């Protein structure tokens with residue numbers, strides 16, 4: 001089921017929006033749904049915020065975290081924020097000429113990533129965007145122009161787009177050709193409405209943190225801990241979103257979890273997570289590199305395990321057909337003591 005509130009999210013690679021109903025059905029086996037209103041859901045690798053937003057809608061208090069500014073802004077806008085919506089005056093204000101516009105995007109990312117007109121708009125608008133909601137709106141604007149994967153693809157998309165050679169662009173980019181042809185006013189109006197559909201209250205003081213996961217876990221407590229780290233041996237978020245992170249002034253080195261041997265960082269992660277009564281872990285086999293039995297062995301050091309396996313397409317538009325066939329997604333529950 002496509003939920004309207006999910007339109008508020010960034011189209012993020014590795015997003016679990018399609019798995020949310022399954023994840024929460026599994027949680028209901030351990031904690032009755034009626035009790036969720038008095039419980040805290042901790043999302044240690046928030047990403048787009050799909051799972052946090054779903055947990056919020058189910059009544060949990062949510063404490064979310066991500067090391068990246070892109071996700072921190074999303075969490076501030078959608079998870080911490082219970083009531084402030086964007087209105088049309090806010091979007092109009094983004095067009096005001098700002099005296100401190102540094103023209104950074106125009107100077108660094110035209111024509112390889114953005115058309116000149118969009119870069120000009122973004123430079124000025126980011127100078128005007130003085131809160132998380134407006135910054136989030138501008139990130140949503142950027143994702144209307146750019147595919148969520150292959151964020152920078154100058155020869156396949158941006159240069160032919162800038163020169164009007166549309167028939168040379170692959171059909172996978174059709175939505176983004178349409179996005180680039182819309183006016184900024186239209187994009188902002190559409191994205192504003194989508195963001196507002198994800199703003200609601202659960203009558204809790206939800207929190208968004210921006211820390212390395214190990215520091216975060218030491219600081220917070222909760223009833224359900226959701227762990228969705230980057231899958232070992234898959235594309236690193238810091239590489240894929242390097243342009244976006246640079247625009248946001250964020251410099252995070254490649255996450256150790258994305259390294260080929262990154263799965264073994266999970267042992268230290270579980271060790272740090274003992275105080276949380278229920279663990280829900282998302283992981284994938286990275287087209288065959290990671291083994292479910294290795295993950296189960298790691299979790300079983302600490303907890304009893306329940307396992308669900310799905311044929312889930314990780315990073316659909318980037319993966320080859322063969323990789324998609326081999327891709328498996330797991331949800332592993334760690335409960336009780338072992």
Ligand SMILES: C[S@@+](CC[C@H](N)C(=O)[O-])C[C@H]1O[C@@H](n2cnc3c(N)ncnc32)[C@H](O)[C@@H]1O
Nearest residue numbers: 014015016045047048050067068212213228255
């Ligand atoms: C698989 S994604 C999470 C996807 C998310 N569940 C969703 O539905 O959109 C993993 C996230 O972990 C973040 N991350 C990577 N290394 C981290 C670290 N050491 N501490 C905290 N977050 C980290 C990345 O920035 C990325 O957003």
